[in-house]
Amino acid sequence: MSDFWVFGYGSLMWNPGFDHTRSQQALLRGAHRSLCVYSWVHRGTEERPGLVFGLDRGGACRGMAYKVSASDRDQTIEYLRAREQVTMVYLEAWRKVTLQDGETVNALTYMVDRRHPQYAGALPLDEQLGIVLEAVGKSGRNPEYVLNTASHLGELGIRDHNVAWLASRLDETR
Incomplete structure (x- = not known):
């Protein structure tokens, strides 16, 4: 076993939940945050779903990469599967990411499964806002999730137009 990297693009950026020896901004090409x-x-719930981020095909995504030591490999992957794969909406994949320092590494990613019933696709921003405003799940209110992600992106200097638009509208409703 060897050390490995995990790529975070949503809540994994601001709440990874696992031990890591290094973290750095990273760019994943071929998929975007959505x-x-x-x-x-x-x-959310099945009766009143919320919306969460997925890596969907096309474009590029700036996020965070976390290096995990070989000794923590099994427990980290087990943790990530329990967290990210509750309903199997993501496909676990190893993708090349470019770290901020220019190094390219293979990272464990969670790509959205477009065939899964939870795949929402590219909803209009107004529709996304309406869904997010009303949803609550076991990890909390949906607006909190979007706002935390937007805040962390801002702290990192990562510009995501759609996330910024949603965050500004959510701030207006507080």
């Missing part, structure tokens, strides 16, 4: 997953557990 509020494209109906949340039936963490930020």
Whole structure:
């Protein structure tokens, strides 16, 4: 076993929840951050789904990469599967990411499964806002999730137009 990297683009950026020896901003090409997953557990329910971020195909995504030591490999992957794969809406994949220092590494990622019933696709921003405003799940209110992600992106200097638009509208409703 060897050390490995995990790529975070949503809540994993501001709440990784696992031990890591290093973290750095990273760029994943070929997928983008999208509020494209109906949340039936963490930020909503089946009766009133919320929306959470997924990595959807196309474009590029700036996020965080976390290096995990080999000794923590099994427990970290077990933790991530329990957290990210509650309903199996993501496909676990190893993708190349470019770290801020220029190094390219393989990172464990969670790509949205477009065939899964929770895949929402590219909903209009107004529709996303309406869903997010009303949803609550076992991990809390859906607006909190979007605002935390937007705040962390801002702290990192990462510009995501759609997330910024949603965050500004959510701030107006507080």
